[in-house]
Amino acid sequence: MNEVDISKNITEYRKRKKMTIKELANLTGVTPSLLSQIEKGSANPSINTLKQISSVLDVPLFNFFISDVPTESLVVRKDSRxxxxxxxxxxxxxxxxxxxxxxxxxxxxxxxxxxxASSKEQFSHKGEEVAYVIKGDVRLHLMNSVIELNSGDSVKIPPHSSHKWENVGNCDCEVIFAVTPPSF
Incomplete structure (x- = not known):
């Protein structure tokens, strides 16, 4: 887990608002000296001080506790899935x-x-699922029903519902689906 740097986050939000430490101090009622120490990481702000700062900067308090995630780790390249x-x-x-x-x-x-087909028999999992047919025609066996879906159609599959996907066409079928919580 990444360690959160509250001081860096406060500094970043203050600079985005184009405020000096002195201006922020005047608006929050916190001394410039204390704000400077907070931004340097040499003093820890109280919750009340953080609330005052977040209010003046118009930033939700929890934003000070969020650490940056390297954006490249959020990307999945087509050939690297x-x-x-x-x-x-x-x-x-x-x-x-x-x-x-x-x-x-x-x-x-x-x-x-x-x-x-996705499997020989219907299966279920604890996650809720929403699926969207990108390409082709597919038959969804959902509990005791059979649903025909075509390109552009979507469906929600409740948690613990037994289901199976079957391509009924003569070309490849592609379905994007989201599961929460993850189950694969």
Whole structure:
């Protein structure tokens, strides 16, 4: 876990507002000396002081506690996706579109070849799922129903609902789906 640098965050938000330490001090009622020490990291602000600063800077208090994440770690390049393949059918695949499964949501791309299926039997998982058909025609076996979906259609699958995807067309089918919490 990254350590949060509150002092750096306060300084950054103050500079975005084009304020000097003295101006911020006048508006918050905190001495310029204390603000300077807070921004240098040599003094720890009280919650009340943080509330005053956040109010004057018009920034939610929690923003001071957020650390930067390297933006490159948020990107998943097309040719670098993690793939889940199955030995019994290597033409069927899932591709992870999120960088990993550590967040609150997981985005996947499912590719089903013509006349292929996601599994032999219906399966369920604890996560809620929303799927969008990008390409092709697919049949979704959802609990005791069968739903025909075409390119552009979407569907929500409730948690713990048994389901199975089946490509009923003669071309590849692609479905993007989000699962929360991640289950793959």
């Amino acid at each position: 993690k793939k889940i393949m199955f030995p019994e059918d290597d033409s069927f695949a899932y591709e992870l579109l999120t960088p990993n499964s550590k967040g609150e949501i997981e985005l996947m791309l499912m590719k089903i070849p013509p006349q292929g």
